[in-house]
Amino acid sequence: MTTVITGIGELVTNDPARREELAGQGGLLGLVRDAAVVIEGGRVAWVGPAADAPAADVQVDAGGRAVVPGFVDSHSHLVFAGDRSAEFEARMTGQPYTAGGIRTTVAATRAATDEQLTSHVARLVGEMRAQGTTSVEIKSGYGLSVHDEARSLAVARQFTEDTTFLGAHVVPAGTSAEDYVDLVTGPMLAAAAPHARWIDVFCEDGAFDVDQARTVLAAGSGSGLRGRLHANQLTYGGGVRLACEFGLVAVDHCTFLSDDDVAALADSGTIATLLPGVEFSTRQPYPDARRLLDAGVRVALASDCNPGSCFTSSMALCIALAVREMRMSPAEALHAATATGAAALDRDDVGVLAPGMAADLVLLDAPSYVHLAYRPGVPLVAGVWQAGRPVVAR
Numbered sequence: 405m406t407t408v409i410t411g412i413g414e415l416v417t418n419d420p421a422r423r424e425e426l427a428g429q430g431g432l433l434g435l436v437r438d439a440a441v442v443i444e445g446g447r448v449a450w451v452g453p454a455a456d457a458p459a460a461d462v463q464v465d466a467g468g469r470a471v472v473p474g475f476v477d478s479h480s481h482l483v484f485a486g487d488r489s490a491e492f493e494a495r496m497t498g499q500p501y502t503a504g505g506i507r508t509t510v511a512a513t514r515a516a517t518d519e520q521l522t523s524h525v526a527r528l529v530g531e532m533r534a535q536g537t538t539s540v541e542i543k544s545g546y547g548l549s550v551h552d553e554a555r556s557l558a559v560a561r562q563f564t565e566d567t568t569f570l571g572a573h574v575v576p577a578g579t580s581a582e583d584y585v586d587l588v589t590g591p592m593l594a595a596a597a598p599h600a601r602w603i604d605v606f607c608e609d610g611a612f613d614v615d616q617a618r619t620v621l622a623a624g625s626g627s628g629l630r631g632r633l634h635a636n637q638l639t640y641g642g643g644v645r646l647a648c649e650f651g652l653v654a655v656d657h658c659t660f661l662s663d664d665d666v667a668a669l670a671d672s673g674t675i676a677t678l679l680p681g682v683e684f685s686t687r688q689p690y691p692d693a694r695r696l697l698d699a700g701v702r703v704a705l706a707s708d709c710n711p712g713s714c715f716t717s718s719m720a721l722c723i724a725l726a727v728r729e730m731r732m733s734p735a736e737a738l739h740a741a742t743a744t745g746a747a748a749l750d751r752d753d754v755g756v757l758a759p760g761m762a763a764d765l766v767l768l769d770a771p772s773y774v775h776l777a778y779r780p781g782v783p784l785v786a787g788v789w790q791a792g793r794p795v796v797a798r
Contacts, residue, residue, distance in 0.1 A: 406444045407792070408460035413468040413771050415439035417451055418743040419758040432735050433773070434758075441471070443763040446792035451757060469786060470772050472738060474538025474764035475719035476745030476755045479656050479677055479706035481570075482528045482563075483521055483556040484546045486512025488711045492685065501638075501686040505712045506546070506574045513546040513556070521559045528709065529563050532717045535783075538764035538790045539746065539754045541706075543604060545570030550592045557599035566749050568602035568632060569593070572620045574611050585616050589623035603629040607643035614642040621650055630750065636660045637682070648672035654704060654748035659683070659691045669701040675748045676701050678740075679708035680725035681716045694731035704744040705737060724780035734777045763792035 415436040422434035440457035442450035450458060491505050513521070525542070532540060542564050544556035553571045560567045571588040575581050593603075603624030607617040611634075621631045631650055635643025637657035647655035648668040654675040658665075669676055676696050683690045696703050705722045708714045716722075719741050726737040746755030754762050767787035768775060775784055788796035 405462065406442055406449065406460040407462040407464060408440055408442045408457050409464045409466055409471070410440040410454045410457055411465040411467055412439040412441065412454065412471045413437065413466070414470040414773065415441065415451070415757070416470070416472040416738065416742075416773050417758055418473055418739060418756040419451070421758070432739055439471070441757060441763075441765065443789070443792045446763055448757055448759055448761045448763050450759060466767055468771065470768040470770055470775070471757075472536075472766050472768065472773050473742040473755050473757050474766055474788065474790065475536045475741050476539040476749065476751070477532065477537045477707050477709075477719055478541050478566075478654065478704055478745045478748040479679060479708050480540055480542055481545060481708070481710035482525045482540075482542045483544060483560050484509050484513050484711050485516035485520060485524065486711065491712060492715070495686060501688065501713060507577060509546045509711050510548050510576065514549070514552050518555060518559060521556070522562065525559055525563055528717055532709075532719075533788060533790070534785065534796050535718050535720060536766040536785045536788055537717070537719050538766075538788065539566070539749070539751065540564050541566040541568060541602070541749055543568040543570040544596065544600075545573035545604075548573065548576045550587070550595050553592055554595040554599060557596050561599050565601060566751075567600045568604045569596040569600040569624070569629060570604040570606070571596060572605040572612050572617070574606065581612070581616060585612070585619055588620055593623055593627055597627045597629060600629055602632050604632040604634065606634040607646065608634065608638050608641065610638070614646050617643065617646060632656065636665065638688075644668065648674050653750050656706070656708075657682070657691070658696070659689060661692070661695075666696060666699050666701065669696065670699045673702070675704050675744060677704040677706050677748050678726065678730065679706055679714065680722050680730060681714040682708050683729070684725055685714045685716070690725075690729040692730065693726060693736075697732070697736065702744055702747065703732070703736070703740050704748040705740040706745060706748075720776050720784065721780065724777045727777040728780075734774045738773050738776060763789055765789045769798075
């Protein structure tokens, strides 16, 4: 059965093949106006002007709404239990953010049952989907024991193939960093690897240094896991250059960058995944996306949804913050939250609406994608299609 969505006032395709046809920001997004999309078997079968759309078994009228690819959230921490609203309140009254609050969530997560963790992740994934996110990466990192890291990943794998082993989140109390790295790269990695696609390290003051991060990434690679990295969130350091040295597909946070860091990102092709919800929630400086883009660095946006430093599941909020606070254009921010987010997960099937791609798309209750930044905080998602099926309708 085929379905045609017609009456699309403005369609964002992100299709590189359309760039040459369009100038400026329209080229970046591969815009098609007065458009239609044909879906067959969960995939996009045809894209183009509505007047040229082929016949289909089912017709859906978008009513002049804008349609964009489903958001690709390439950085989240959804497997956890407990609440850290008191920590947020303390930050808002002057207490600085540190990485130490992670241990509070670890205790609550270890005490939760598998059923409780699964129910919590399901709620958050549903919350994301209702706001237009159709692809999500989910990390472990709140178990920090062999058993709890493995079960966290098993829970996450019920919701996405992009699961990330983050045993190297912080060093648990009562354990030396050296002994814990041995655990992470030994028994914990062996238990986690069957449930994970990626391995990650929090390379930061108060967490793991560059040498320790290098050890963890190398061990993960030896077990068949692709590398990711949290780096340069709280201060300047060697994490971003380590990511470039390893040729990682992406490095996340990138708040404090030297000229050498920016040059390394541009030369290596490693994507800088920026997480503006963190800065919104911690009152730290925002990353300078304009500096990165002007240097030729690819930039992705993600939510970093987690209970401590950023408890938002809204990619639309991240887009608005990127435009307002990080000097991205509305087109650059949307592209970063879709096509480049997909690239940060090494995915070539999502983030773009072109023939052969997954039919993951969002109908906006607005005439243009610009409204995502123009109307921050407004629930603009009128419908979400995932793998060719409507999963959200308003």
